Every structure is written in structure tokens, then in C-alpha cells.
Amino acid sequence: MVPLENPPGVLVLQAEWPSWQSALPALILRVGAVLLVVGVMAWQLAHHISRPLLQLREAVRRFASGDMRARAPRQAYRHKDEIGALMEDFNAMADRMQGLLLSQRRLLGDVSHELRSPLTRASLALALAQKQLPEGAAPLDRVERELHRLEELVSSLLSLSSLNMMNRPARNDLVDLSTLVRQVAEDGAFEAESGGKQVEPHLTPGIWVRGDESLLRSALENVVRNALRYAPGGTSVGIDLRREPSGARPVRLAVRDWGPGVPDGDLGSIFRPFVRSERARERTGEGGAGLGLAIAARAVKLHRGIIRAENPSGGGLRVEMALPAADPPEDFEA
Numbered sequence: 001m002v003p004l005e006n007p008p009g010v011l012v013l014q015a016e017w018p019s020w021q022s023a024l025p026a027l028i029l030r031v032g033a034v035l036l037v038v039g040v041m042a043w044q045l046a047h048h049i050s051r052p053l054l055q056l057r058e059a060v061r062r063f064a065s066g067d068m069r070a071r072a073p074r075q076a077y078r079h080k081d082e083i084g085a086l087m088e089d090f091n092a093m094a095d096r097m098q099g100l101l102l103s104q105r106r107l108l109g110d111v112s113h114e115l116r117s118p119l120t121r122a123s124l125a126l127a128l129a130q131k132q133l134p135e136g137a138a139p140l141d142r143v144e145r146e147l148h149r150l151e152e153l154v155s156s157l158l159s160l161s162s163l164n165m166m167n168r169p170a171r172n173d174l175v176d177l178s179t180l181v182r183q184v185a186e187d188g189a190f191e192a193e194s195g196g197k198q199v200e201p202h203l204t205p206g207i208w209v210r211g212d213e214s215l216l217r218s219a220l221e222n223v224v225r226n227a228l229r230y231a232p233g234g235t236s237v238g239i240d241l242r243r244e245p246s247g248a249r250p251v252r253l254a255v256r257d258w259g260p261g262v263p264d265g266d267l268g269s270i271f272r273p274f275v276r277s278e279r280a281r282e283r284t285g286e287g288g289a290g291l292g293l294a295i296a297a298r299a300v301k302l303h304r305g306i307i308r309a310e311n312p313s314g315g316g317l318r319v320e321m322a323l324p325a326a327d328p329p330e331d332f333e334a
């Protein structure tokens with residue numbers, strides 16, 4: 001404050017210091033900007049680390065579920081860090097395992113193929129020998145039966161090995177599944193008669209799928225043949241075909257018998273080659289090599305379907321296949 005002489009009065013000088021309230025918005029703005037920058041950098045860093053790890057995890061998951069072509073995207077991830085090295089190691093391991101599996105499958109196919117010709121020759125020689133047998137000589141029925149089993153085994157092995165070499169069905173036709181199932185059910189009923197069994201089909205007409213008719217037929221035949229083999233005389237085998245209103249695989253095809261079923265612990269493994277459940281072996285005292293369900297499972301998988309088995313309440317075994325549906329051809333009349 002300064003006193004003034006002439007004229008009298010007082011000159012007041014006042015300096016206003018900025019209060020903290022007025023500085024707050026600027027401060028918030030600055031802190032906000034810093035947080036944003038740090039946030040963006042943190043997000044980028046997390047993205048940089050988590051994205052390739054998620055991709056690697058997806059590749060491992062696909063590989064573990066049987067897709068031998070699954071690889072980590074090493075080309076898309078160019079950094080030479082630990083994640084890149086992990087991707088390279090995974091891809092090298094996957095290459096090697098795929099190679100081993102392929103050579104194992106080739107070997108199986110080659111061996112089966114090589115066995116077929118001598119077996120055919122042995123069967124022909126046996127037929128000739130049987131014709132020339134002197135009267136009263138011991139019959140060669142046993143040899144004939146064993147040769148027949150060997151021929152069946154080799155033909156199943158060949159089917160499985162060629163299915164294993166495919167990534168998709170050889171054909172992509174529109175298949176009238178209702179008709180196909182009806183034909184298999186009729187053939188089954190014919191076979192069942194001699195064992196005092198019956199086949200009971202419940203088929204929804206007009207169900208179509210896309211794929212290879214002969215593969216689908218062989219899958220179903222294997223499942224029906226099992227049901228007829230393991231079911232006791234006097235019982236019936238049910239074959240159901242229906243379509244669910246929605247879902248990726250709305251076509252449901254189930255075969256149910258009243259036989260011994262399969263121990264719960266074996267339900268998943270019976271679809272693997274050469275796996276036979278003890279219970280069924282004991283009850284029937286005979287049987288195949290354990291390839292039928294492996295063939296069925298592979299054929300269903302090639303059609304992007306799922307096959308599973310369960311022991312329904314009341315006994316027996318129920319094998320269900322779920323397949324994607326196709327629209328009927330335009331000229332089809334239900």
C-alpha cells in the first residue's frame with residue numbers, strides 16, 4: 001500500500017497468486033496424458049507378448065487334438081526373442097512327429113498291401129488242395145477259417161491306413177443318408193436272422209449329408225455289425241436316424257444293442273485300432289482284430305462328425321454319430 005500526497009488517496013497494488021484450484025485442471029490434463037501414454041505402451045507390450053503366446057497355445061491345442069498340420073505362426077512373428085525360439089522349437093517338434101506318423105502309416109499300408117498277394121495265392125492253393133483231397137482225409141476247414149480271418153484283417157488294415165492318409169473324404173457328394181441307413185438296416189436284419197436277433201430301424205426320411213457314401217456306409221456297417229455280434233440271441237438292435245432342430249452337427253445316427261456293453265473306462269479307447277474290451281472278448285469268445293470302430297471313427301471324423309459310445313441305463317451299448325446336415329437336392333420330393 002502506497003500513501004499518495006497530492007491528491008490524497010491510497011494506491012493499492014495487489015498481486016494474485018494462482019490458487020491450487022485453478023491449477024487443478026491443467027494438472028489433471030497432464031497426469032491424464034502421462035497415464036494415457038503409459039497405458040498405450042503397457043497395452044502394446046502386453047499385446048506383443050500375449051498375442052504370439054495365444055497363437056502358440058492354439059497351435060499346441062490343435063496339434064494335441066490330432067491336427068498334425070498345426071504350426072505356430074513363425075513368419076508372422078519375426079522377433080528373435082524367447083517366444084520366437086519357443087515357436088521354432090514347437091514347429092520343429094511338430095514336423096518330426098508328423099514325419100514319424102506319416103512313415104508309420106505308410107509302413108502299415110505297405111505291409112498290408114504286401115501281405116494281400118501271398119494271402120490270395122494261399123487261398124487259391126487251399127481251394128485246389130481241398131478239391132484234390134482223397135476220400136476220408138482230414139478237412140482243411142480250420143486252415144480255411146484262419147486264412148479268411150487273415151484276409152479280413154489285411155483288408156481292414158488297408159482301409160484304415162488309406163483313411164489315415166486322407167485329410168478329407170475322396171468324394172463330396174450329396175448323400176441320401178436315410179436311404180443308406182435303411183439299406184444297411186435291411187442287410188443287418190438279414191444277417192441277424194440266423195442268430196435269432198432282430199433289427200429295429202426308426203428312420204426320419206429326407207436326411208442328407210455331404211461326403212463319400214462308401215465311407216459313411218462302412219462306418220455304419222462296422223457299428224451295426226458290432227451290435228449284432230455282441231448282442232445276445234432273442235434281442236433286437238435299434239437303429240435311429242433323426243435330425244436335431246439346430247446345431248453344427250444336427251444329424252444324429254444311433255445304434256443301440258442289449259449286449260454286455262463296454263466297461264466305462266474303455267468307452268473312449270474302443271475307437272483306437274486294435275483295442276478290444278475284455279468283457280466283450282470273454283462273452284463272445286471270438287471276434288475281430290479291433291479295427292472296425294477305428295475305421296468308423298476315422299470315416300466320421302473325415303466328414304467333420306463326432307462318434308461316441310455310452311452304456312445306456314438298462315444295459316447294452318449305444319454308439320452315436322453326429323454329422324453336419326446338407327440341404328436335399330432341388331428335385332428331391334419328400
Ligand SMILES: Nc1ncnc2c1ncn2[C@@H]1O[C@H](COP(=O)(O)OP(=O)(O)OP(=O)(O)O)[C@@H](O)[C@H]1O
Pocket residue numbers: 156222226227228230231257259260261262270275276277278280281287288289290291292293294317
Ligand atoms: N456293441 C458292442 N457291445 C459290446 N462291446 C463292443 C460293442 N462294439 C464294440 N465293442 C467293443 O469294442 C471293441 C472294438 O470294436 P471294433 O469294432 O473296433 O473291433 P472288433 O469288433 O473286435 O473287431 P473288427 O471290427 O476289427 O472285426 C470290441 O472288441 C469290443 O470289445
Ligand SMILES: [Mg+2]
Pocket residue numbers: 222225226288291292293
Ligand atoms: Mg467290429
